[in-house]
Amino acid sequence: SGILKPIIWGLDLAWLSEENIIRGINYVGVDKIDIVRSSFTPTDSLVNGDLKPDELDILNKRINIIKNYLGTNVKVVLNCDHPSVHPWYVGYPSRWAQLIDITTRRHQDAGLTVITVSPFNEPDYGWGQGTLSDFYNIALELRKNSRFDSIRISGGNTLNTDQALYWYNSLKNVINEGNTHQLAGSFDNYANFYINVRANGHHATNDELHNIN
Numbered sequence: 124s125g126i127l128k129p130i131i132w133g134l135d136l137a138w139l140s141e142e143n144i145i146r147g148i149n150y151v152g153v154d155k156i157d158i159v160r161s162s163f164t165p166t167d168s169l170v171n172g173d174l175k176p177d178e179l180d181i182l183n184k185r186i187n188i189i190k191n192y193l194g195t196n197v198k199v200v201l202n203c204d205h206p207s208v209h210p211w212y213v214g215y216p217s218r219w220a221q222l223i224d225i226t227t228r229r230h231q232d233a234g235l236t237v238i239t240v241s242p243f244n245e246p247d248y249g250w251g252q253g254t255l256s257d258f259y260n261i262a263l264e265l266r267k268n269s270r271f272d273s274i275r276i277s278g279g280n281t282l283n284t285d286q287a288l289y290w291y292n293s294l295k296n297v298i299n300e301g302n303t304h305q306l307a308g309s310f311d312n313y314a315n316f317y318i319n320v321r322a323n324g325h326h327a328t329n330d331e332l333h334n335i336n
Contacts, residue, residue, distance in 0.1 A: 133158030134193075135331070136185050137204050137244070144192050158238075159197050160330055161185045162204035163226035165219065165252075168211035173225060182226060186233045199230050200239040200330060202280065208251045216257060220264035227270060239275040239300055240265065241330070245282040247290060255279075255293055262297040275300040275326055284308030287316040295323060304331040 134147040137160050148156065162185065167175050174182060189197065201223065212218050219242060227237050242261040243252045253261075258278060265271045277300040279290025287303035295301075301320030305313050320327040 131157050133160060133200070133330070135160045136188060137162045137202050139181065139185060139204070141188050141192075144188055148192060153193065156193060157198060158200055159189055159193055160200050160202060161189065161230065162202050163222050164204050164206075165208045165212045165222060166206060167209050169218070169221060169225070172221070174222075174229075182229060186230060186235070189235060190233065195234040195236075197235075199235050199237045200241070200277075201226060201230070201237060202241040202277075202330065203244040203252060205244065205250050205252055208253075213253065214257070216260035216264050219253075219257075219261045220268065223261075223265060224268055224270060227274065237274055239277050239326075239328070240271070241277040241280045241302060243278075244280050245304065246279060247281040247283055247286040255290065258290075259294055259297060262294060266297055277302045277328060277330075280304070280330070282306045284310075284313040284316060287312070288319060291316070291320060295325070298325070300326040300328055302328040302330055304329060304333065306331075306333055 132155055134144055134156055136144060164178050164181055167178055223240050230237050243258050246252055246258060262276050265276055276298045278294040278298040280302045281287045281290050282304050284303050284305050285308035291301045303316055317327045
């Protein structure tokens with residue numbers, strides 16, 4: 124009968140679309156969905172240690188969709204939704220970490236369990252988020268926060284599988300989850316990435332499955 128190799132399946136709300144969540148549930152079945160990806164947004168600075176109204180409104184929309192359609196038993200992974208990056212964050216890892224902390228706390232306060240945070244999304248492509256050193260320093264800041272003692276920090280969340288191991292190896296001292304997408308690069312490097320991550324004792328993830336039919 125072979126060896127059971129189960130996959131933990133999830134839906135994506137980084138692309139803020141209620142319709143996509145409904146479509147995913149209709150195709151998969153809500154009982155099969157273990158994880159949902161939500162996001163923090165570096166599109167504006169924080170004020171008095173919290174999100175400004177527009178960013179808070181976006182976050183609440185995500186949280187309400189999760190609770191209304193998936194309930195509070197579904198686990199949450201957080202990534203960076205960055206239509207733009209406000210200059211207030213550029214070069215300030217502690218401010219990024221504060222944004223991630225606030226977003227995590229607000230999910231938790233809503234009764235949701237956050238299991239992973241990804242400081243940057245597809246940083247090998249750019250998107251104006253920052254450098255590899257910035258990513259490292261953000262993860263280092265998160266490590267100082269006891270909230271993340273039981274929450275994985277994921278990297279390098281690359282677009283290109285050929286870049287995945289380089290980013291992961293540069294970050295592995297401050298993260299405990301290896302993550303790549305597969306929009307570019309070879310399958311051999313994709314597979315080799317997961318072999319290396321698991322050999323290092325870390326969780327292995329692809330939080331953007333593209334072109335799966």
